Amino acid sequence: MLSKLSKSYTETLTVGVTYINLPEDKVLTVDDNPEVNIIVSTYGFNLFGSYFYDKTVAIDLENDAYIDKDTYVWIANRALPNIKKQFGKNFKIESIQPDTLNFAFGTLTVKKVPIKLNSSVTYASGYDSLKEMVLFPDSIKIIGSNTEIKAINYVETSDLNLSNIKENINTTISLKLPEEGHTLKLSQQEIVVTSEVQKFTEGTLEILVEINNLPSDIQINYFPKSINVSYEVSLSDYKSIKSTDFKIECDYLEIKASNNSFFTPKFKRVPENVKRVKMKQDKIEYIITE
Structure with a gap:
């Protein structure tokens, strides 16, 4: 047996x-997977071992084939260097049959759409995230027939359910292929979701109320002149928040049009690094003094 395995064979x-x-x-629109016959010369040891390996070769449609109308034409001679690499230096490839293979294909439409995150996230007491979760990437390409793609405006993620979170979020989540698509495929199957989670606290400040669009010939007296505002902010930013970062206005044109006996105060400026901002008062009483 050892004598036979040490001899050279052509198979x-x-x-x-x-x-x-x-x-x-x-x-590709081919119905079956073709096979090729590769005539090789090698020692019996290598032939014996090849029976335990995956008997497939990779056909490079970009580099080893050319397009003739709607068909990829694969040329064995052009692919020979690539196939030699796949077989390794212990095999000498004598020939490949057939010397060409044809692969019919169809052209699909490519459309870039945003990704919609399906998530349910609850934070541990005193923790929160200032900004929405970041998706990377935040959009994806879908490939398929034009009739199927034109009705798709976004791709959804699988459900992301997290609870009692007190650390930064950094996780991978899969994408869901739209159910109505038969030829559809995605440019990638999953994305990364991240979010910065911080310790939060509540702050309260007294903010002056300003009257906007008041005619020069009218004077009013209004009460209260300021409103307490509550907000949530990360501990690291707590000391940086000042009353001047907020702006509350009442619009005289609003009461002139509605004849209301009170103003409705509205935020005109709020710091970017706070959330859940609330006024402790939603009405400003006034009287016209002149």
């Missing part, structure tokens, strides 16, 4: 094919 190996470098806007 025909029948292998299946896989496809690589197929452009994302193309889909």
